[in-house]
Amino acid sequence: MKLTKDQIEQLKKMISRKGYPFIDVQYEILDHVACKIEELMAGDPKISLETAFAKVHASFGIFGFSGLEESYVKLIEKRFKRHYWTEIKATFSSTKIILPIGIAVAMYQVFLLVPDLKTWYIIMIAALVIPLAAMFFKYRKYHSRYKQYVSYTAQNALFVYFNIGMQICLQGHVFLNQSGFLIENIIGQLYLGLVVAIMAFLFLSFFLLPKVLNKNIADTEKLMQLYGEVKK
Numbered sequence: 001m002k003l004t005k006d007q008i009e010q011l012k013k014m015i016s017r018k019g020y021p022f023i024d025v026q027y028e029i030l031d032h033v034a035c036k037i038e039e040l041m042a043g044d045p046k047i048s049l050e051t052a053f054a055k056v057h058a059s060f061g062i063f064g065f066s067g068l069e070e071s072y073v074k075l076i077e078k079r080f081k082r083h084y085w086t087e088i089k090a091t092f093s094s095t096k097i098i099l100p101i102g103i104a105v106a107m108y109q110v111f112l113l114v115p116d117l118k119t120w121y122i123i124m125i126a127a128l129v130i131p132l133a134a135m136f137f138k139y140r141k142y143h144s145r146y147k148q149y150v151s152y153t154a155q156n157a158l159f160v161y162f163n164i165g166m167q168i169c170l171q172g173h174v175f176l177n178q179s180g181f182l183i184e185n186i187i188g189q190l191y192l193g194l195v196v197a198i199m200a201f202l203f204l205s206f207f208l209l210p211k212v213l214n215k216n217i218a219d220t221e222k223l224m225q226l227y228g229e230v231k232k
Contacts, residue, residue, distance in 0.1 A: 003034060003041075007049050008227055011037065014053055020069055022150045024216075027223040028072040029065055034227070073150050076216070080154040083215045087208045103127065104200035111192055124169060127199045131206040138210055151216035155209060162205065165198045 003011065011034060020026045033056050040052045060068055091097055107123050146152040172195040 003038060003049075008034065010049055011053065012227065014050075018065060020065075022073065022148055022153075024076055024149045024151055024220040025069055025072045027220050027227065028075070029068055030227055031223050032068065032072075033065075076150040077154040077157070079219065080151055080212065080216050081158075083212045084158065084205075084208070087212055087215075088204070091204060091208070100200045100204045103203060104196050107199060108193060108196045111196070112189075120172070124199075127203050128166060128169060128206075131203055135206045135209060142210070142213065146213070146217060149217065149220065151213060151220065154216070155213070158205075158209070162202060165202050169195055169199050169202070 012030060015026060015030050015033065020029065033053070036056045036059075037049065037052045040055060041047055041049075057065065060066075091100075107127060110119060110123060142152065172192070
């Protein structure tokens with residue numbers, strides 16, 4: 001049997017009182033618990049919502065929904081990564097890939113023609129610093145609204161890898177010159193190609209992340225439309 005609007009409102013209050021900090025996790029738990037309660041009430045129409053809720057809560061052991069909360073945090077983080085790689089694959093399999101490839105080829109040629117530190121940092125600023133600043137500027141409108149979403153904080157794991165990529169790019173020119181792997185050397189050219197490829201990948205990622213975030217948030221908004229807003 002389906003829960004009524006009043007029953008859903010009661011259930012939302014019960015879930016909210018448990019004090020889950022992340023909004024998207026609240027809705028995932030709400031959806032999961034609502035389905036379990038519907039099953040119980042379908043089997044026993046006389047059971048009250050409070051009793052059904054207590055039974056569902058007890059079914060998760062002494063820690064109640066804590067384990068469920070942790071599993072949904074991991075689920076949302078995995079979903080974010082899945083959306084990210086889906087966007088990357090979609091870009092590589094469409095004509096959109098022409099832009100990052102074109103930028104990578106142009107940067108590679110410029111480095112070969114003018115292999116000095118000044119050129120290196122100018123390209124770095126144009127290819128990484130400006131897109132990164134643009135992404136964070138765009139994120140200003142997201143922060144206050146989505147800071148309590150796992151979907152938003154899940155990006156932190158990707159930023160760790162992005163930081164490693166940025167450091168490789170920043171130190172690339174120094175490594176090429178101090179190690180003796182000059183641009184004229186085939187090994188130096190291969191390393192330069194790797195650095196340029198990392199730059200192009202980061203450039204692409206900075207523009208895709210807001211789109212990935214919106215996709216993940218959309219999954220929660222579907223549950224919001226189904227159950228309505230959970231009031232604090």
